[in-house]
Amino acid sequence: MFGEDFFLTLLDNYFVQEKKGLLVARGDDCALIEGKSFALSSDLFLEKVHFDLRYFSLEDVGYKALAVNLSDLAAAGSWPEYFCLQLIWPRKFSLEQSEELFKGMSQLASQFKLTLIGGDLSQGDTLGLAITILGSVPYRFLPRKQAKEGDLVFLVGEIGLSRVGFLALQAGISGYPRSKQAHLRPRPLVKEGLILAQKNVKSLLDVSDGVARDIFRLLPEGLGLNLFSDLRLPAEVVSFATARNLSPLHLALEGGEDYALLGVVEASQVEELLADLPYVQILGEVSKGAGIYYQGKKLELKGFDHFS
Amino acid sequence: MFGEDFFLTLLDNYFVQEKKGLLVARGDDCALIEGKSFALSSDLFLEKVHFDLRYFSLEDVGYKALAVNLSDLAAAGSWPEYFCLQLIWPRKFSLEQSEELFKGMSQLASQFKLTLIGGDLSQGDTLGLAITILGSVPYRFLPRKQAKEGDLVFLVGEIGLSRVGFLALQAGISGYPRSKQAHLRPRPLVKEGLILAQKNVKSLLDVSDGVARDIFRLLPEGLGLNLFSDLRLPAEVVSFATARNLSPLHLALEGGEDYALLGVVEASQVEELLADLPYVQILGEVSKGAGIYYQGKKLELKGFDHFS
Numbered sequence: 001m002f003g004e005d006f007f008l009t010l011l012d013n014y015f016v017q018e019k020k021g022l023l024v025a026r027g028d029d030c031a032l033i034e035g036k037s038f039a040l041s042s043d044l045f046l047e048k049v050h051f052d053l054r055y056f057s058l059e060d061v062g063y064k065a066l067a068v069n070l071s072d073l074a075a076a077g078s079w080p081e082y083f084c085l086q087l088i089w090p091r092k093f094s095l096e097q098s099e100e101l102f103k104g105m106s107q108l109a110s111q112f113k114l115t116l117i118g119g120d121l122s123q124g125d126t127l128g129l130a131i132t133i134l135g136s137v138p139y140r141f142l143p144r145k146q147a148k149e150g151d152l153v154f155l156v157g158e159i160g161l162s163r164v165g166f167l168a169l170q171a172g173i174s175g176y177p178r179s180k181q182a183h184l185r186p187r188p189l190v191k192e193g194l195i196l197a198q199k200n201v202k203s204l205l206d207v208s209d210g211v212a213r214d215i216f217r218l219l220p221e222g223l224g225l226n227l228f229s230d231l232r233l234p235a236e237v238v239s240f241a242t243a244r245n246l247s248p249l250h251l252a253l254e255g256g257e258d259y260a261l262l263g264v265v266e267a268s269q270v271e272e273l274l275a276d277l278p279y280v281q282i283l284g285e286v287s288k289g290a291g292i293y294y295q296g297k298k299l300e301l302k303g304f305d306h307f308s
Numbered sequence: 309m310f311g312e313d314f315f316l317t318l319l320d321n322y323f324v325q326e327k328k329g330l331l332v333a334r335g336d337d338c339a340l341i342e343g344k345s346f347a348l349s350s351d352l353f354l355e356k357v358h359f360d361l362r363y364f365s366l367e368d369v370g371y372k373a374l375a376v377n378l379s380d381l382a383a384a385g386s387w388p389e390y391f392c393l394q395l396i397w398p399r400k401f402s403l404e405q406s407e408e409l410f411k412g413m414s415q416l417a418s419q420f421k422l423t424l425i426g427g428d429l430s431q432g433d434t435l436g437l438a439i440t441i442l443g444s445v446p447y448r449f450l451p452r453k454q455a456k457e458g459d460l461v462f463l464v465g466e467i468g469l470s471r472v473g474f475l476a477l478q479a480g481i482s483g484y485p486r487s488k489q490a491h492l493r494p495r496p497l498v499k500e501g502l503i504l505a506q507k508n509v510k511s512l513l514d515v516s517d518g519v520a521r522d523i524f525r526l527l528p529e530g531l532g533l534n535l536f537s538d539l540r541l542p543a544e545v546v547s548f549a550t551a552r553n554l555s556p557l558h559l560a561l562e563g564g565e566d567y568a569l570l571g572v573v574e575a576s577q578v579e580e581l582l583a584d585l586p587y588v589q590i591l592g593e594v595s596k597g598a599g600i601y602y603q604g605k606k607l608e609l610k611g612f613d614h615f616s
Contacts, residue, residue, distance in 0.1 A: 029383040030347035039338035042392040044428040075337040084350040086438040120352040130394040130438030141340050
């Protein structure tokens with residue numbers, strides 16, 4: 001009883017309840033929302049699976065749990081409206097410490113005027129968050145699997161940084177500040193997703209398991225990616241890999257938790273896309289055969305998988 | 309990789325993806341749903357907190373996880389349409405065993421033509437399910453906190469049975485089949501909720517933490533319940549309590565996980581309600597003072613709380 005009331009009061013402090021279209025806010029059996037259509041996504045964010053409390057602060061955990069869900073909406077061209085939080089709170093933390101978590105989460109929630117409309121709370125051995133997020137679709141829904149040979153594959157955001165951050169944090173290696181930031185506090189590319197929804201983009205997804213794996217979720221079956229030779233890789237990925245005799249390209253493509261946006265555009269549309277969005281990088285061309293090719297060779301790549 | 313594909317294939321076997329208004333089904337970054345308004349609720353269902361695998365089969369777990377969420381919609385007068393499943397799958401089970409879980413869950417999903425539109429999957433030490441459910445509101449949304457002195461409090465379903473089932477299962481006591489069924493496989497009163505939404509019901513909630521606690525979530529602050537003396541209690545609750553020198557009334561009111569519907573109706577409307585819904589039981593009258601009263605005395609009751 002004490003625990004529940006305590007959390008509910010904290011939530012009221014951090015997460016506003018008002019929004020046009022929200023007919024019944026949290027506190028009843030259900031929330032009631034009005035609207036034409038919603039994009040909806042769910043993600044788990046679990047201690048020891050998705051984050052390590054040796055270097056994640058509770059504020060980082062709250063921030064990233066929501067960021068990961070926002071990234072899914074971004075990849076659909078959707079603007080975040082509502083979310084539900086199901087929280088497993090471990091005995092090892094005091095109730096008061098949950099404020100740190102909510103503080104990190106509310107940074108993103110307030111930035112996007114995102115409304116918490118429900119959820120649940122339970123004790124458990126390890127910290128866990130299950131978030132379901134709903135967004136409106138002001139322009140159009142950006143699907144996956146729309147591409148043909150000769151189309152171009154583009155990237156918004158950076159790949160490999162989060163993986164370098166993860167490896168450096170795990171091993172206690174100093175330096176690599178941008179990489180660590182990318183791992184602890186990924187910036188969800190919501191505004192970028194909305195801009196892309198207004199362009200002639202055929203497909204879009206957010207890279208959560210690395211380009212090496214997610215490219216095949218983006219493209220229809222039987223198609224692959226022929227990488228251009230002039231790729232720009234983040235400097236920290238290059239220096240981390242080089243210092244360890246690893247291939248920077250492999251590290252960037254295997255990546256994981258990049259939360260960059262990977263998309264497909266027709267070759268004829270690419271100039272217009274680049275004119276308006278100079279930060280878009282063209283990675284390569286959609287090619288026959290389910291592989292990633294570089295300078296005529298098929299790359300041997302592993303993906304990133306939390307569940308293996 | 310293997311795990312994820314395996315689960316996705318199983319889900320396709322058990323949960324259909326087609327529904328009018330479902331514009332993009334699961335498998336993309338987000339699902340896309342169309343509709344006017346949605347009631348929405350989330351519940352956690354965790355091993356060692358909400359269920360005990362010594363006597364819950366995986367099929368029971370799948371069934372009850374969804375039943376608990378359906379009950380929230382029932383209490384709002386909402387018809388289930390979509391759900392998301394976030395599943396924490398423990399290493400102690402083989403992937404194949406998850407089929408039992410989905411089988412139990414799909415019994416309810418197919419009964420209500422409820423569509424799975426998304427979710428997430430992760431490994432963990434203990435089994436856990438986080439479900440978010442969305443329902444349409446064909447008549448009206450049934451709120452909480454609408455009541456005044458002299459209104460009547462009614463009950464649909466039975467109280468105390470699930471608690472008796474829980475106690476009997478925990479202690480390995482034989483008998484009490486209806487109680488055990490109520491604990492393992494509670495029937496969500498979705499159709500009853502929809503019927504009540506068409507009646508002059510002022511408030512409704514589903515009893516998850518026992519009437520002793522939930523009555524104060526149903527009523528506005530400062531009001532309580534004056535119980536009538538002719539209450540009908542389930543026979544197994546009476547026999548279980550009597551055999552242990554407990555008060556059957558206390559056991560029924562403290563209850564927990566009843567998933568019965570508790571509502572408020574104006575006294576002038578009660579005859580019409582009973583004429584159409586003979587299974588409704590009138591528990592008592594809304595009275596001044598935040599307590600539960602029986603035969604002129606305030607009862608000393610404890611609620612049921614997972615989180616304490």
